[in-house]
Amino acid sequence: MRYVEEFRDAELGRALAGEIAAAVDPGRRLKLMEICGGHTHSIYKYSLDDLLPDNVELVHGPGCPVCVIPMGRVDDGIALAHTEGLIFTCFGDMLRVPGSEQTLLDAKAQGADVRVVYSPLDALRIARENPDREVVFFAIGFETTAPSTALTLRRAKAEGMTNFTCMCNHVTIVPPLRALLSSPDLRLDGFVGPGHVATVVGTRCFEFIPAEYGRPIVVSGFEPLDILQSILMLCRQLHEGRCEVENQYTRVVAADGNPLALAVMAEVFELRPHFEWRGLGSIAHSALGLSAAYREFDAERRFEVPGVSIADPRACECGEVLKGVIKPWECRVFGTACTPEHAIGTCMVSPEGACAAYYNYGRMRRPREAV
Amino acid sequence: MNEDAAPAQCAPGDQHCITCGDAASVMRVLELDGDTALCADVGDVAHRVAIDLVGAVAAGDELLVHAGVAIRGLGAPA
Numbered sequence: 001m002r003y004v005e006e007f008r009d010a011e012l013g014r015a016l017a018g019e020i021a022a023a024v025d026p027g028r029r030l031k032l033m034e035i036c037g038g039h040t041h042s043i044y045k046y047s048l049d050d051l052l053p054d055n056v057e058l059v060h061g062p063g064c065p066v067c068v069i070p071m072g073r074v075d076d077g078i079a080l081a082h083t084e085g086l087i088f089t090c091f092g093d094m095l096r097v098p099g100s101e102q103t104l105l106d107a108k109a110q111g112a113d114v115r116v117v118y119s120p121l122d123a124l125r126i127a128r129e130n131p132d133r134e135v136v137f138f139a140i141g142f143e144t145t146a147p148s149t150a151l152t153l154r155r156a157k158a159e160g161m162t163n164f165t166c167m168c169n170h171v172t173i174v175p176p177l178r179a180l181l182s183s184p185d186l187r188l189d190g191f192v193g194p195g196h197v198a199t200v201v202g203t204r205c206f207e208f209i210p211a212e213y214g215r216p217i218v219v220s221g222f223e224p225l226d227i228l229q230s231i232l233m234l235c236r237q238l239h240e241g242r243c244e245v246e247n248q249y250t251r252v253v254a255a256d257g258n259p260l261a262l263a264v265m266a267e268v269f270e271l272r273p274h275f276e277w278r279g280l281g282s283i284a285h286s287a288l289g290l291s292a293a294y295r296e297f298d299a300e301r302r303f304e305v306p307g308v309s310i311a312d313p314r315a316c317e318c319g320e321v322l323k324g325v326i327k328p329w330e331c332r333v334f335g336t337a338c339t340p341e342h343a344i345g346t347c348m349v350s351p352e353g354a355c356a357a358y359y360n361y362g363r364m365r366r367p368r369e370a371v
Numbered sequence: 372m373n374e375d376a377a378p379a380q381c382a383p384g385d386q387h388c389i390t391c392g393d394a395a396s397v398m399r400v401l402e403l404d405g406d407t408a409l410c411a412d413v414g415d416v417a418h419r420v421a422i423d424l425v426g427a428v429a430a431g432d433e434l435l436v437h438a439g440v441a442i443r444g445l446g447a448p449a
Contacts, residue, residue: 038393063393091438119439121421141438144393148438151423196393199435199443222394252435252443260424261442 007223016228017051023235036194037064044361046224059324066350070276071310074099081112089123090138120152127164144196146170147261150268165299175286181213190234193219195249202257210243221249279319316345328355395437
């Protein structure tokens, strides 16, 4: 298969690291944020940060869809899962996300019919196979995942399904980036852009970052050499005084994204007026609900959900981690009260979460650093 | 070839949930069946993939797949 082994070549990786070291001004300290949790995972899986010069620091952004789910939405999902006779379907990482009292895994242990699916289309198949039971799909994810939910709902509508609904938690990437960029404590020099979100939405929607906020962004693939090359491209932009959107992931990402995916999203979804983000608070027009044409598939309309806003646990500093203000190991409960097995914060649940990535790949041994 | 190990895709060996993690996999099209393609991933595991969002696809083409849906056609390898 193309695009895998050739992008994991260790020798080329070391060569790129040398080019990065040569491209960075020695007297300048660079803080670069990788927006996507998939990048965070790759960076620590392949120890890419160990290849970087000391004055290039990577900061982990808010692009892990599990990490940004607020506790109240998790509680709503758990309440749905406990509905008599209902089959609740979700992606695997959602099972261990803590609600205010329990997780979906706890609900399953108590008898709720909670099933892990790989695709929303699997949830639709379950609904077809169980015509006498209600099936809910708990949808999460950025624009990479939203088309799969939209396509599933389009197929459900075409088939006239009456026992399938969706609790929609899809979020969009641009509003939280604007929120981050508008933050007074922002100290970032550039961004590694989310390659798979950009596969759907294109690169043009990131042009506001250099134009309005004066920061460069390089849309990146997810293999080790992709990420190193993107960091090199950022360093070169900064060294040369350029500030623009560049596309490292040209084998996949087009400037206009995927028009068919954008069309099905426009048909099925509409922007919510507001949505609560873990650690970032309420952000206007940052999430997707179902459009009027698809309201019959909205689980929040068909079933009673508590809809209560729950404050994040006080001990948890996920919000500061998501904003890149502190490193995961600087959170007071990191690796002690909060571990992947017993997570307090969402950043410790998903392997794409910055805390879990540090924990799983031994970063808790790293000395504390001033940020 | 193994047949469609779907749930395992959500938590493979290194506990990386490809669906939650915005990850996508390159797969090769084996057969077409209407709006679905039978595809092989890099480990030669077979998956049924929706191809509604990528236009024309032929056997032998490669696709970028996320959550059971192709989000980008990559054409045929040279």
